Amino acid sequence: MKFPRLKFAVPVAAGLALTFGMVDSADAQKKGGVLNFVVGSKIPSYDGHVETTFGMVHPIAPFYSLLIRVNPDNPSSPTDFVCDICEGPVPKGTDGGTKYTFKIRKGVKFHDGTPLTAQDVAATFNKIIFPPKGVASARKAFFKMVESVTAPDDQTVIFKLKFPSGSFIPALATPFNFIYAKKDLDEKGYNWHKQNINGSGPFTFVQHQPGSFVEGKKFANYHHKGQPHLDGFKAISAPKMALRLQAIRGDRAAIEFRGFPPKARDDLKKALGDKITVQESDWNCVLMFTPNQKKKPFDDARVRKALTLAVDRWGGSKYLSRIAIVKTVGGVAFPGHPLAATKEELVELDGYGPDIEKNRAEARRLLKEAGQENLKFTLNNRGVDQPYKVVGTWLIDQWKKVGLDVEQQVNPSPVFYDILRKKKDFDVSIDFNCQSVINPIADVTKFLGSAGNNYGEYDDPELEKIYDKLLKAETEPEQRKLMREYEKRALSDQAHMGITLWWYKINPHRSYVKGWKIAPSHYLNQQLDNIWLDK
Amino acid sequence: MVTTSEARVEARFEELSNKRPFWEVAHEFVRKQPLGSAGLAIVALMIFAAVFAPILTPYDPELNSFEHMLTPPNLEFLLGTDQFGRDLLSRIIYGARTALFVGFTAAFIGSTLGLVLGVASAFFGGKFDLIFQRIMDILMSFPLIILALAVVAIFGTGIQNVIIAITIPFIPRCARVVRSSALAIREIPYIDAARANGFSNARIIMRHMVPNVMAPYLIMITAFVGQAILLEASLSYLGLGVQEPIPAWGLMLQGGAEEYAESAPWVAIWPGVAISLAVFGFNLFGDAVRDTLDPKLRSQ
Numbered sequence: 001m002k003f004p005r006l007k008f009a010v011p012v013a014a015g016l017a018l019t020f021g022m023v024d025s026a027d028a029q030k031k032g033g034v035l036n037f038v039v040g041s042k043i044p045s046y047d048g049h050v051e052t053t054f055g056m057v058h059p060i061a062p063f064y065s066l067l068i069r070v071n072p073d074n075p076s077s078p079t080d081f082v083c084d085i086c087e088g089p090v091p092k093g094t095d096g097g098t099k100y101t102f103k104i105r106k107g108v109k110f111h112d113g114t115p116l117t118a119q120d121v122a123a124t125f126n127k128i129i130f131p132p133k134g135v136a137s138a139r140k141a142f143f144k145m146v147e148s149v150t151a152p153d154d155q156t157v158i159f160k161l162k163f164p165s166g167s168f169i170p171a172l173a174t175p176f177n178f179i180y181a182k183k184d185l186d187e188k189g190y191n192w193h194k195q196n197i198n199g200s201g202p203f204t205f206v207q208h209q210p211g212s213f214v215e216g217k218k219f220a221n222y223h224h225k226g227q228p229h230l231d232g233f234k235a236i237s238a239p240k241m242a243l244r245l246q247a248i249r250g251d252r253a254a255i256e257f258r259g260f261p262p263k264a265r266d267d268l269k270k271a272l273g274d275k276i277t278v279q280e281s282d283w284n285c286v287l288m289f290t291p292n293q294k295k296k297p298f299d300d301a302r303v304r305k306a307l308t309l310a311v312d313r314w315g316g317s318k319y320l321s322r323i324a325i326v327k328t329v330g331g332v333a334f335p336g337h338p339l340a341a342t343k344e345e346l347v348e349l350d351g352y353g354p355d356i357e358k359n360r361a362e363a364r365r366l367l368k369e370a371g372q373e374n375l376k377f378t379l380n381n382r383g384v385d386q387p388y389k390v391v392g393t394w395l396i397d398q399w400k401k402v403g404l405d406v407e408q409q410v411n412p413s414p415v416f417y418d419i420l421r422k423k424k425d426f427d428v429s430i431d432f433n434c435q436s437v438i439n440p441i442a443d444v445t446k447f448l449g450s451a452g453n454n455y456g457e458y459d460d461p462e463l464e465k466i467y468d469k470l471l472k473a474e475t476e477p478e479q480r481k482l483m484r485e486y487e488k489r490a491l492s493d494q495a496h497m498g499i500t501l502w503w504y505k506i507n508p509h510r511s512y513v514k515g516w517k518i519a520p521s522h523y524l525n526q527q528l529d530n531i532w533l534d535k
Numbered sequence: 536m537v538t539t540s541e542a543r544v545e546a547r548f549e550e551l552s553n554k555r556p557f558w559e560v561a562h563e564f565v566r567k568q569p570l571g572s573a574g575l576a577i578v579a580l581m582i583f584a585a586v587f588a589p590i591l592t593p594y595d596p597e598l599n600s601f602e603h604m605l606t607p608p609n610l611e612f613l614l615g616t617d618q619f620g621r622d623l624l625s626r627i628i629y630g631a632r633t634a635l636f637v638g639f640t641a642a643f644i645g646s647t648l649g650l651v652l653g654v655a656s657a658f659f660g661g662k663f664d665l666i667f668q669r670i671m672d673i674l675m676s677f678p679l680i681i682l683a684l685a686v687v688a689i690f691g692t693g694i695q696n697v698i699i700a701i702t703i704p705f706i707p708r709c710a711r712v713v714r715s716s717a718l719a720i721r722e723i724p725y726i727d728a729a730r731a732n733g734f735s736n737a738r739i740i741m742r743h744m745v746p747n748v749m750a751p752y753l754i755m756i757t758a759f760v761g762q763a764i765l766l767e768a769s770l771s772y773l774g775l776g777v778q779e780p781i782p783a784w785g786l787m788l789q790g791g792a793e794e795y796a797e798s799a800p801w802v803a804i805w806p807g808v809a810i811s812l813a814v815f816g817f818n819l820f821g822d823a824v825r826d827t828l829d830p831k832l833r834s835q
Contacts, residue, residue: 240793241793263798315601318601319620322604323604323618383774385793390618393619393779394619396597396779400597409692409693410779415691
């Protein structure tokens, strides 16, 4: 069993990471100061095991530790994982890749003073992987391969797998897997963490003024010696992008961890010059459109194919990337990953061919054949400018070019989700697949009709069969081959969903913020323990 | 020998023959109401642009043309282009259609419903009037935009819902004004005469009262059109009105103002100018209509 090897890195991100790494190591890391950053979304609850939003991760992750995490000094790598509360390097699987044994650091403490032991880790992962009935666990499906989690002693945690899987370690490093104290779970219940915080992370909770800010202060007994460098942080709530931008411009905040569109980056750079540093990276988020196959004529593969054939992805990448946080043309897997399609492989898929006029002629032919030349439908979209509304407007223009008449219905997030998950009465909807740790084998479950976050209302046993083989494939070439089969079936042959463009992360921040390195996900590397202020 | 009836016909003929030509009336209107005339000119221009938009616009207002994105005003694109490379002049012209459609529809429906309800309230009086006016009080206690936002939150976005959202707050405002005029009319003897003749309530309201409160009704309509345009723009700016890619001024402002106000100010300036001019024009024209139809208000 092998993980996809670390043999790539996004050139820009890697270059920047190296540059910043060198600068940081050259400078003496200064202690003290409070990091102010802005967050563009609300905190639904403090419980990382339940929530899926950066609105929770950005202000709350600094209070918690993880078992393993992406290397904070190399977060752009999809395979560079390091221990957080475990000791030594991340263990390799034994027993044919079906057993992972972690040794827990001694002397780790929760903020209430309780020692952190292997029992806490086992209790945490049992809650995540095998939640009792009625207890939500957003990432339970990531751990389909896990048979049991046990702690034979206070320093040892053992994960037993049903079968070897390349997606196990990345799933373990998911930044939402906060380690909770067993006694809190046992005594206060599984819902206690929704409104309370007792972690072992670099910062302790001071206060949360809802709608205003979350404040944390340095945890003196943090287990990574010499860290955190900061005295504290303040996560300021700022739902409007203009407000977040102005906060950085006026130095009321030093950074925003999610990402700004290119124009905002240019404006900040123009206004502040060297006082602003920009880090950029491909983003493990992809924006898609999903036709509702329970509704006619979207049950017809020809119509779905026409929708994807009409979209000029290569042109969109060139121009749309100037105004939106999207850029890279890709298939189902994170672009650049060893399991992702190369450009030569992509152009073989419907809608990825370089000759857009030829693609659109084929789209018109298919629509005519299906008797849908004058198809009129509504695109359900989310009321968030970047990148949803921008890409939605672009998509409508693309479809108009093959004679489709599309109206856009933009809804606030709760209504948008309600339509996708409960009402299910949309024609075609904007959809997305945003993940944290790059783990294509787990990430591509989105395309399965059986997946909890799939809204296409279809059942494709053939695709499920390919995925089962992919999940159990042991070698990278085998995984790669199956991934191509899976991709062709999902995007081309059946066109269950249409990928638009992968997101592109742009983080302009005050140059005095040091130590933080951009990751390919806005969920990653948010514990803030390695950040320091060069003031 | 001239009979009485012949004398009447002659007098009528004389009266008609003395009627001044249209241009003379128009000239006097311009002389007496210079600001109102300017408002009328703006409104007329807007209507002209909306009606002849397909002829006047140089480009398809919804067509993305990324190679021309954020082009400053020049000879090819007189008002420049937006972030999707769409011609702003074409979008402004087509935006007049959205503004006028929403403005006139909401103002007309809101005022008409207000007219009927206001007259009915005055005519029936008693408990009906008391309860109805309290309902109107409740509705009027909300600022226009708040009530419109609440309606959009209930019904959702889209052009029809925006019209409903704008129409509802107009109803009590018109009903209240019309009721005060209708109360005076109710006391005039011909209403008693109509009752004595056994006419139905509906007939008395529609044929004898409504025509006599047309002046405040028309004044309200003209005042409401400007407000409706502003409300539509506000809702669209907040992302709750009409949706992309439909050309609408508030939506254009929303798409451009936040991100491009500094680097491409024309994206935000032109729709802002269009909204201001339209509201200004309708308000000036509305004032002039009010002064012409109801000189008492002018003196007040």
